[in-house]
Amino acid sequence: GNSVTQMEGPVTLSEEAFLTINCTYTATGYPSLFWYVQYPGEGLQLLLKATKADDKGSNKGFEATYRKETTSFHLEKGSVQVSDSAVYFCALSDRGGGGADGLTFGKGTHLIIQP
């Protein structure tokens, strides 16, 4: 079956630090990969996505590259801000899967940025 593994944290960084949140996946088909962000008390919002190998998704200074050879989709940002404090979820959608639909999520990484 499909699965997503990500570092759980909490991850605590100082403002302007470089961020990497690791994400690896297992999938039976040809997945699309996503990063969602959840701010306190809110639902999940799509941050970025990539639909095929070597694609790079980017948004709000965040980037992630779909690496099929290492089955990874690590999230990076060059200089984080206090406003980036949130929980980040890596997820996959297996377009070829015959089982349950929707997304398979990692457990989430709580990111805390200190001024």
Add this chain to the structure above:
Amino acid sequence: NAGVTQTPKFQVLKTGQSMTLQCAQDMNHNSMYWYRQDPGMGLRLIYYSASEGTTDKGEVPNGYNVSRLNKREFSLRLESAAPSQTSVYFCASSEARGGGGNTIYFGEGSWLTVV
């Protein structure tokens, strides 16, 4: 921009009581989903509806029922609430099946406590 709207936002139930979580989307999406979010578990799919008139079980369907009332609305019912169903529930929708890179849009969540 309403997007995905779910009610109620907060609810406290006694063990054995029943209740229905309501969800509506105004994006003319075909697919709708119910997830639950628990600490350290990420999001897990309860039920989904790939199109109007169809529903299917997800990863954790036991203790729940769903109804796809029309294209806009997808409700989740707890027939006899148990403390293990204390969770945050998210309704979501997408244009088509989650595969192929279709983005899934989430509501703001419903916090349910069963005592």
